[in-house]
Amino acid sequence: MDDERILEAAADWLLRLDEGCSAADRQAFEHWYARDARHRQALEQMRGLVGQLQGLHAERHAVGAALAGTLATPRRRLPSTLAGLGAMALGVSLLLMLNDGWRQNWLADLHTAPGEWRRERLADDSVLLLAGNSAVKLHYDQGQRRVELLRGEVLVEVAPDPRRPFRVDTVDGSMRALGTRFVVTREEHDTLLSMLHSRVSARSADGARTLDVAAGTRARLVHDDVQRLGSIDPAATEQAWRQRQLVVRDAPLGEVLDTLARQQRGYWHHRDPALNALRISAVLPLDDSTRALALIEDSLPVTVQRFTPWLTRIGMREQK
Known part of the structure; x- marks a missing residue:
């Protein structure tokens, strides 16, 4: 389980216990808390961050005291005030951003916040449209045009350049443009490719599987495979994306x-x-x-x- 999932699990436990839970649920929480040092660290991180956020919260003293007492002693009842829940959720959100999103944004050449869409014309006249909560790193030189999708989703409009192929890479594989327009979505466990126009050659990260994906179809890339998923309506897909x-x-x-x-x-x-x-x-x-x-x-x-x-x-x- 990665750091983000651990923090989400910690938040879920805090909310579930606050709602009032059975003895079995409380025992399950205590087992989760004791099973892995990272679980305990996640709760301590939340407690520390909430302390830093006290100056931003109207009920900072009550929140800090409630969370400090609760997280230090997991057998005690967790906070039941809305102020405590709000501060905890704020802390979780910022921690998730600090852990993964901030690292990716630091590495990225272009990125968007949640709910923010961005259009960027590149040096070769190709166009990237980044959906909200996305990040890309650009690798452009005399021999290559490569876009590394670190997070989120991007619609690509490729300008022709016979000397330099255009590629989009994720941790799951690479997509070499043989045409002009497609959408790449980085999901939690895989990458989705939606072809709007012409073709893309998709290759798994381990190089074992390559597949040509034509307009009107979709494919899934994982580390060791590329799978065709079926057909899509390119016009409807692009319209929904742009809207x-x-x-x-x-x-x-x-x-x-x-x-x-x-x-x-x-x-x-x-x-x-x-x-x-x-x-x-x-x-x-x-x-x-x-x-x-x-x-x-x-x-x-x-x-x-x-x-x-x-x-x-x-x-x-x-x-x-």
Whole structure:
């Protein structure tokens, strides 16, 4: 489990225990806390960061005291005030940004914040359109045009240059442009390639698998494989991308919430297993989380609670 997932797990435990949990859940938390030094370190990091944030929070003294006492003694009840939850969520969000996002932004030549889209014309007249929460590093010289996607999603419009091939690389593999326009999405465990025009030669990171991907199709790259996923509508895909829309058809709600959450600065708590049993077909705005969640809440039996701008909880609606 990487650092980001450990911090998310720590946040989930804090919220679950705050809601009131069974003896079995509390025992599971204590087992998680004791199993790995990184788990204990994650809680200590949150406590330290909340202390640094005290000057930014209206109820800083109460929050600091509550979290300090709680995290120092995991058997004690965790904070139940909204102020404590808000400060904890703020700390988690900033820690996630510090751990991975800030490192990637430091390495990147171009990057965007959650909810921010950016268009950049490169020196060769190729164009990159970065979705929100994305980062790329450019490798341009006399012999190459290479874009390294560190995080997020990018739409590429390639200018012709027969002397220098154009490539997009991720940790999962590389995509060499044989045409002009395509979208590359770096996901948690793989990379998705969506072809809008012409072709791309996709190669897995270990070099064992190469596949030509034509316009109107999609492929998945992992370290040792490239898999064709099926067809897409290039015009509809590009329109949704440019309009900052998430188009989903019969998708698990948990996956949709994960995608929406990547475009938010705060922390979304949505770990109820029942949410993953729900499926949704919708067109949702990626740059307007309030509207997106309202559409979800109207169409599915879920409830949305906003405690602070940094903390949103999505759960199942209670049946009357």
